[in-house]
Amino acid sequence: MGPDLLARLSRFAARDLRPGAGDRPHRPALWAFVAHDCERLAEMRIERTALIVVLEGSKELTDPSGTTRLFPAGSAMLLPPGWHGAVVNDPGSGGRYRALLLEFPAEMVRRLLRAHGNDGLTSRPRPSDWRVTLTPVLTDAIHHAAVGLTADPPLPTKLAEHRCMEVLLALLEDGVWWLGPVSPTGTADAVRQLMRTQPGMAWTAERVAGALNLSAGTLRRRLGDEGCSVRSILTEERVAHARDLLEREGLSVQEAAEACGYANRSHFARRIRTAVGVNPSTLRGR
Template sequence: MTIARLEIFARRRQRIAAAPFAEFSIFQVRAGRKRIGNGQRQDEIPAGGFAAVAPGQLLHVENLPPDDGAYRAVCLCLPQAMLTTADLAPADAPPWAALPVQRALEQAFAHVEQGVSEQLPENLLRHRVAELVAAVALAGYRAPMPRDRGLGERIRLLLNTQPAREWRAEAVAAQLALSTATLRRRLAEEATSFRGILEEVRLTHGLALVQGSHKPLKQVAVECGYASPSRFTARFRERFGSLPSELRD
């Protein structure tokens, strides 16, 4: 399991509709401002500030550059397997929180960043993650964590390992020791589908590559399983409300 570190730059205001947060995510805004909301409430995080988002959220995000430069932020996505039951909060806990700037939080965040950069062994990273989660709790936030992963989430984790692969429902069902009919029926009970999960995985991966890498958009499309860049662009805009090029400098 890995901790994803996403570094975001933007010289123009970015708007992303229903951005997915699959894992417990912690942001530090380093220049500009970030707005996070869900239609009912909205928080603005200034430069130097932090925000924490519980796993499984779809939130509207705006990244606002300062007048004299580019927006910059770093996001750390913490796999649930690295968290302990002590980190769990009641299910009615807020889906996200803007956090006050505290020295302990700054140090713990930097500690995990350093560990990811140095590719430390997983057992050492776990200690640093525990330090960061504790610092977030001291800042006033404990995220509601899903205790049981449904079939859709298990499939999502599997597809995430190779977003560009030509996945088929029959092969995934066999890997999970299910019949294809059972897989489709159980996904329907969760109000989703195999095709829907696959596209969500690919587009979420695309969003991370568009924001956090300098890869050409044609290459991004291929790495997300789209042979046609125009098809990727159209689906991306339909899903996130912005063209990939609009999220690039």
């Protein structure tokens, strides 16, 4: 990234504005990390898709395998949910470490992948490097999103989210496919990833098993060992999808029911009430 592009983003990291405990809103968020002393975090876990741009100093990431990667000023990384390892934020000779972190909630990433596809996600390995290229298009998108997230008075929520969706689209266009969880930690996790982009499909144990190159019996046994089933996972994913459609996109209850694979609106309403304790109509426009 050239000096001009770096300067455009630097103004959003004038002071340390990092999240504290519980500071994870149900929407995209922009954080700034500023440090004058070397910071060493023995264990860090990423819960939401995180795009990190190093503005000054350098960042080191060490995976559980022991592999260490260095990210100098002007570089960026995309860490997916579930990443964990050791982190070092080093001010270096300049005496200051600065970085921007743009976080995306799971439902936003789910909408993007559902709309634009993530073919083969469950079968792909972890990327060899979490690095992303800060092209002018991506940097423009990050800058546009940062302006929207820090606007005073605040932009309408949907407009700010639209700007952040541009960042995700730019990443996807550049081949950054690991926006969502990668390298499933178990069969249940793999099933969730498979269903997440098509929650309205009539998933059966046979269909899921075929997609994961397993027999239906093996699939049921493994899920049973993990304390769940195809039906329970499908219900969880459909409820999450329904909340997204009702709360964020303002669809009608009938439209949300159909998008989630429920032909019977009453059945859909019962599922939502059981999961979240309120009627689907109550969720609209929250």
